Amino acid sequence: MTSEDQLIERVQKKFRASRSGLRVGIGDDAAVLRPGSGRAELVITTDAFLENVHFFRKIHAPEAAGYKALARATSDIAAMGARCRCFFLTLGLPESCSGTWLDHFLGGMARATRRFGLVLAGGDTTRYPLVVASLTVVGEVDPGKAVLRSGAKPGDLLCVSGRLGEAELGLRLVLKKRHRQKRWARLRRKHYYPEPRLALGEWLAARRYASAMIDTSDGLSTDLGHICEASGVGAAVWAAKVPAVRVPGELQRLGFNPLQLALHGGEDYELLFTVPKRVAHRLHHTVGGVPITVIGEMTRRKKVVLIEQEGSAVPLEPGGWDPFRGS
Amino acid sequence: MTSEDQLIERVQKKFRASRSGLRVGIGDDAAVLRPGSGRAELVITTDAFLENVHFFRKIHAPEAAGYKALARATSDIAAMGARCRCFFLTLGLPESCSGTWLDHFLGGMARATRRFGLVLAGGDTTRYPLVVASLTVVGEVDPGKAVLRSGAKPGDLLCVSGRLGEAELGLRLVLKKRHRQKRWARLRRKHYYPEPRLALGEWLAARRYASAMIDTSDGLSTDLGHICEASGVGAAVWAAKVPAVRVPGELQRLGFNPLQLALHGGEDYELLFTVPKRVAHRLHHTVGGVPITVIGEMTRRKKVVLIEQEGSAVPLEPGGWDPFRGS
Numbered sequence: 001m002t003s004e005d006q007l008i009e010r011v012q013k014k015f016r017a018s019r020s021g022l023r024v025g026i027g028d029d030a031a032v033l034r035p036g037s038g039r040a041e042l043v044i045t046t047d048a049f050l051e052n053v054h055f056f057r058k059i060h061a062p063e064a065a066g067y068k069a070l071a072r073a074t075s076d077i078a079a080m081g082a083r084c085r086c087f088f089l090t091l092g093l094p095e096s097c098s099g100t101w102l103d104h105f106l107g108g109m110a111r112a113t114r115r116f117g118l119v120l121a122g123g124d125t126t127r128y129p130l131v132v133a134s135l136t137v138v139g140e141v142d143p144g145k146a147v148l149r150s151g152a153k154p155g156d157l158l159c160v161s162g163r164l165g166e167a168e169l170g171l172r173l174v175l176k177k178r179h180r181q182k183r184w185a186r187l188r189r190k191h192y193y194p195e196p197r198l199a200l201g202e203w204l205a206a207r208r209y210a211s212a213m214i215d216t217s218d219g220l221s222t223d224l225g226h227i228c229e230a231s232g233v234g235a236a237v238w239a240a241k242v243p244a245v246r247v248p249g250e251l252q253r254l255g256f257n258p259l260q261l262a263l264h265g266g267e268d269y270e271l272l273f274t275v276p277k278r279v280a281h282r283l284h285h286t287v288g289g290v291p292i293t294v295i296g297e298m299t300r301r302k303k304v305v306l307i308e309q310e311g312s313a314v315p316l317e318p319g320g321w322d323p324f325r326g327s
Numbered sequence: 328m329t330s331e332d333q334l335i336e337r338v339q340k341k342f343r344a345s346r347s348g349l350r351v352g353i354g355d356d357a358a359v360l361r362p363g364s365g366r367a368e369l370v371i372t373t374d375a376f377l378e379n380v381h382f383f384r385k386i387h388a389p390e391a392a393g394y395k396a397l398a399r400a401t402s403d404i405a406a407m408g409a410r411c412r413c414f415f416l417t418l419g420l421p422e423s424c425s426g427t428w429l430d431h432f433l434g435g436m437a438r439a440t441r442r443f444g445l446v447l448a449g450g451d452t453t454r455y456p457l458v459v460a461s462l463t464v465v466g467e468v469d470p471g472k473a474v475l476r477s478g479a480k481p482g483d484l485l486c487v488s489g490r491l492g493e494a495e496l497g498l499r500l501v502l503k504k505r506h507r508q509k510r511w512a513r514l515r516r517k518h519y520y521p522e523p524r525l526a527l528g529e530w531l532a533a534r535r536y537a538s539a540m541i542d543t544s545d546g547l548s549t550d551l552g553h554i555c556e557a558s559g560v561g562a563a564v565w566a567a568k569v570p571a572v573r574v575p576g577e578l579q580r581l582g583f584n585p586l587q588l589a590l591h592g593g594e595d596y597e598l599l600f601t602v603p604k605r606v607a608h609r610l611h612h613t614v615g616g617v618p619i620t621v622i623g624e625m626t627r628r629k630k631v632v633l634i635e636q637e638g639s640a641v642p643l644e645p646g647g648w649d650p651f652r653g654s
Contacts (some may be wrong), residue, residue, distance in 0.1 A: 003541075023368060024475060027542060027557065029406040030372035030466070032473045035362050041350060042369060045357035046463055048417040048451045079356040090375040091460040124375045124461075134417040134461030136373055139357070146359045150353060214356060230354065 007098065007125050011089075014106040015113065015120035019086055022121055029296040031121035033085070041313025042266040043082040043139040043146060045075035051131040059174060062101045064192040065131075067292030072217065073135035074116050075196040075269040079215040081147040081205020084198065086121035087113070089135060092128030105131075116198060129230040145205045147273070152212035152231035157273040158296040159283070161197050164220055165245035166190035168265025169256060185246075194269040199288040201271055206233030209283065219266040224304055227274065234303045237263075237316060263306070264319035274298055334425065334452050338416075341433040342440065342447035348412055349448055352386040358448035360412065363467040370409040370466040370473060374400035378458040386501060389428045392408070392458075393435030399544065400462035401443050402523040402596040406542040408474040408532020409466030413448035414440070416462060419455030429452065432458075443525060472532045474600070479539035479558035483601040485623040488524050491547055492572035493517035495592025496583060514575075521596040526615040528598055536610065540600035546593045548646025551631055554601065561630045564590075564623040564643060590633070591646035601625055 010028055024032040027242055036042070049069035051057055060068075070087065089109075090166060093102065115118065118137065170191025173184050196215070204210040212231055214223045220242075228235055244262035252258070275283060275294075296307075306316040339353055351359040363369070376396035378384055387395075397414065404411055416436075422431065440446065445464065497518025500511050523542070531537040539558055541550045547569075555562055571589035579585070602610060610619060623634075633643040 024473065029403040030409070030464075032407070032468070033369040033371065035366045035368065039362045042360040043357045044360065044415065044448065044463070044465065046417050046449060046451055046461070048416040048419055048453050048459075048461070050419055050453060050455055050459065051647050053419070053453055053455060076356040081358070082357070088371065088373040088463065090373050092375055092377055092380070092459065093388045102571065121371065122373060124373055126375050126377060126380055128377055128380060128459075130457075132419065132455075132459045133373075134373070134375070136371070136415065136461075136463045137357075138371065141359070145350065149355050260460075325514065 004125055010102070011106060011120070011123070011125070019085050022119060025119070025121050025271055031086070031088070033138070039042045039143055040140045041143055041146060043077055043080045044136065045073060045076035046134060046136045047076065048133060049133040057131065059186055060192070062104035063108035065192055066105035067112045069133050069135055070109050070112040070116070070118070071194050071196055072268065073137045074118065074198070075194070075215040075217065076200035077137050077139035078196040078198045079213050079271060080141060081145060081201045081210065081213065082138065082141040083202060084117045085138045085140050086119045087137045088121055089123035089133065089134060092122065092126045092130070092132040092273050094129055094131065095127060097131060105295070107171050116196060141205060147205050147210045147213040149214050149227050149230035152227055152233050152274040152298045153276065154233050154300040156211050156276050156298040157280050157294050158235055158237065158274055158298060159292055159294050160220070160243065160270055161200055161245045161290050161292055162270040163245055164216065164268055164270060165258060165261030165265040167267040168192060168261045169245050169247065171267065172256070176241045190268065194267060196269055196304070197271045197290060200290050203287050204273060209275055209279050210273040211276055213271060216268045216270045216272050217266060218244065219264045221263050221304070222273065222314050222318040222320030223272055225318045227272065228302065228304055230301065234299040234301045236305050236307050236313065237298055238307050240309050241293060241295045243291070263316065266320050331452055337429070337446070338433060338450070341437045349446060352446070352448050352605070353450070353475070358413070358415070364471055367467045368470055368473065370404055370407045370468055371463065372400060372403035372405070373461060373463045376460040376462060383459065387519070389431035390435035393432035394439045395531065396460050396462055396597060397436050397439040397443070397445070398521050398523055398596065400464045400523070401445065402542040402544065403524040404464050404466035405525045405528035406540050406598060407466065407468060408472060408528045408537065408540065409468040410529060411444045412465045412467050413446045414464045415448055416450035416460065418450065419453045419457070419459040421456055421458065422454060424458060427593065443523060451623040468532060472535070474532050474537045474540040476539055476541050476554050476557035479518055479554055479560050479601040479625045480603065481560055481625050481627040483538050483603050483625040484607050484621050485545070485562055485601055485625060486619055486621050487543070487570065487597055487599050488527055488617050488619055489595065489597040490570045490572055491543065491595055491597060492585060492588030494521060494594040494623055495588045496572050496574065498594065499583070505578070521594060523596055524598045524617060527617050530614050531600060536602055536606050537600040538603055540598060543595045543597045544593060546591045547599065548590050548631070548643050549645040549647030550599055552645045554599065555629065555631055561626040561627065561628045563626055563632050563634050563640070565634050567636050568620060568622045570618065570620045590643065593647050626642050
């Protein structure tokens, strides 16, 4: 049987790292953070990661689960245009998971910390019948430079990073048990190892290019709705411009539609943002290797519409993930 | 069926409050906090609150569960000597709890926010078969004034606030179903509604009276061990001085021993702290109505011993709560 102290020691070992900016880290009642430079503002987000909702122990390797738990939460820091500082983990764990499974889970999470520039600052552990985790990630942004959902104006261009629908295709292949087929390995990668767009978020925020921003966690149709609602505007999405997942012909014949995956598929963790037209010419085609695509325009009319290839406009209803509606 | 947006709206309504110090609260990807005055340091803690571990839906009224979930986490802010700023809630919830139960749970939590001076800054909600919550509480402390576990020196006096063992007695009465007896109502109160000692913590930190501090969440014997280990010292606890819970004769005859409850009972959330002898005369007997008692002394020898009434010293082994060992 593992005691809580032994468990905390194991967690600490996995995350041994620089304590830059942390006056007190793990091991006291709370962590103490030094204020950032130049009166920087703190950006804080929390995210649940629960067995049988966000991952399945029978399907997801513990290494991938640990990585993804932190990547999902960190994506919200990217969506504010902030830099990473530290994170906290609360973890409920069955006794049967407190050996090798936990080592791999923490190993995946530690890999994510190195990628994202995060240090573990604290947390809480408990025995529980299911693996239930909650991640709190703390970032920092120069005063007034955080990019909110509420800043979009009619006429702003709508942009997205990367490709949409890749994570959803990956999830469906995993659930259909087609994932053991080696040739689809690349297609399931985005589902297992999403990449928070931290460098792009910071780049956009530092230059004040983005007027509004969100990460595509619930799917384009749902997340765009959040920007529109917060900003009091509408949007027109040009179907032909949406950078949709590349679906092999064989899978298309099985019913996998690239545009539908791109419009409603969740968990890509790309950045969806709006850019005033006057600065649009300064946007690069790629930032740090991540492509940026203009996919539409914000409108005064408070509706979200999809402009189809042949020019007709149809309503684009939120069709993404809602944990209370079921997927 | 409740959608996530409807749920978030209900949560927001319960916690409508001032946004002082929050540039962005609920409703964006993350919260944005203005830096505190005078380059204050941020104090952050996270705490899990899980059904069937930290509370039982059949035993605990939702109002008490909501209050206690936040009180437990906030106690860590008190134990650092910090002021409260804001908190975050991640919540997994069965569909059957998303009506009245949730209203009362949030109501209890909202009452706690008013008591502790906290505003809700963000969170995450998901449907789940069990009620699983995680609380992140953010506080603030003047630079270098946070009171750590590691500052105790041999010769420092050991002090504790309030009375110890009250919450444990309350818990046992609740579990023994004796709690419906009206005359024990007062005895179970501390189990349902613990009181983070925020004013006392701030008072001690501001004056630099406390050299080390922790809150008694796991029980005196366990929490004192944490101070000793972090500080590299030992302690002698004077049994006769420990302010133990007052147990009615009838319950004492049933086996409820006041000193045992006080030494090992968890969840009192009192402050356990050490004070250098040279400032001990400045300690008040009560701070804001909360009594302070000197119960022992820190020692060079790295053992924790209990000095019994007749003068003999016996080892005081950690006997408190450890979620991985079972209670």
